Amino acid sequence: MTYELYYWDGIPGRGEFVRLALEDAGADYRDVAREPGGMGEMMTFLNGERGPHVPFAPPFLKDDDLVISHVANILRYLGPKLGLVPADEASRTFAHGLHLTLTDFLTEIHDTHHPLGVDAYYEDQKVEAQGRTARFLSSRLPKFLDYFETVLSANNGNEGNLIGGQIGYIDLSLFQVMEGLHYAFPRAMRDSGNRWPGITALQARVKERPRLRDYLSSQRRLPFNESGIFRHYPELDVEAEG
Template sequence: MAYELYYWDGIQGRGEFVRLALEEAGARYVDVARGSRGTATMMDYIHGRHGFDMPFAPPFLKDGDLVISHVANILHYLGPKLGLLPEDEKSRWFAHGLQLTITDFVTEVHDTHHPLGSDDYYEDQKEAAKLRATNFLKYRLPKFMGYFNRVVAANPAGNGHAVGDRLTHVDLSLFQLAEGLAYAFPHATRNFERDYHHLGRLRDMVRNRPNIAAYLRSDRRLSFNESGIFRHYPELDDEPA
């Protein structure tokens, strides 16, 4: 039986962190909202028409009768099934903590272009967005990416992964962060490889994995755009990280 992934059509968004894990593992899955009546089906779950275990918002994953919401929860569930988590419990919980930290960072990325509210257009909050993005690039991006860079460097396995001695969903998510930041802030991240050497190597390693490389070439991988989390507005990309 194929996994069912529910997320908005037309954008990578938070659903992309789950897609990368499924694609890397060669798992069978259906991107439901991209099919006929897919969005309507997704909203039926959110409105509780399929039972009490209704998710608040996408992404969520359906595996048989089980419905799992939130990226970090989904990846914590999929990790052992897809071979994308270490075997020992201590490392698994550390990986989960890293994934939750990535979730925090993704929220901050989103808030650079929508600092006042998601329901208003970017054009209605450009001045506030400029202030938020300047602070983000000067303080928050280096804080988070510096931390992730140190995590990779400190891994006792010494093989360029974030946790353990083989690829995990955390590596895949760090790849997505690096790609998204390069799209949204090409000027500010122009020295990414110099500033975050270990993350740069991890990004390249993930990009060259056969299943990921094939996915990136396919039409299943949507392009970054100005409707997603990572958006490129040149006026927000003034200061180097």
């Protein structure tokens, strides 16, 4: 069966985490909203016209008659099918927990440029965004990345991935977060290789995986832009203390 991925056209956003897993596994899928008429097709789900399992928002994935929403939930479902998570339940549960932590991290990243809410433009909350971002870069960003560096270090005897002996979906998602942080905060992330060497090495290995290398250089890979989670506003990109 061909998987159907539904996410807003024009931004990588949260849909990109699902794309990376599908692309890395060589899975057959449709990126529906990027097809002619696809946005309208997606809205039929969101408007409740396609059955009782109505997603709150994209991304969501359709697999035959099953509709799955939320990135962590989608990847928990896809991981075993795509061979991107170890088979044992303890590892699968831990991977899901790690992705829920990344979900929290993404919310804090997004809120650097929209601290007052998504119903106002960035230009209407720039002062608040500068204060929020300064605290994020000095405190919250290192807290999250220190944690993932610790998990990498604790996975002894393996090739520097987060769980088990091979790269899985949680590693792909951490890669995407790092790529986004380097886009949004190039000055603040300038020393990331020294501060988080394990994560940096993992980021480089993921980028060289054969299928992903092809995907990342293709038109299927949407570039970061100032409409998504990761946005580069020079006035927010300050050197973090410590």
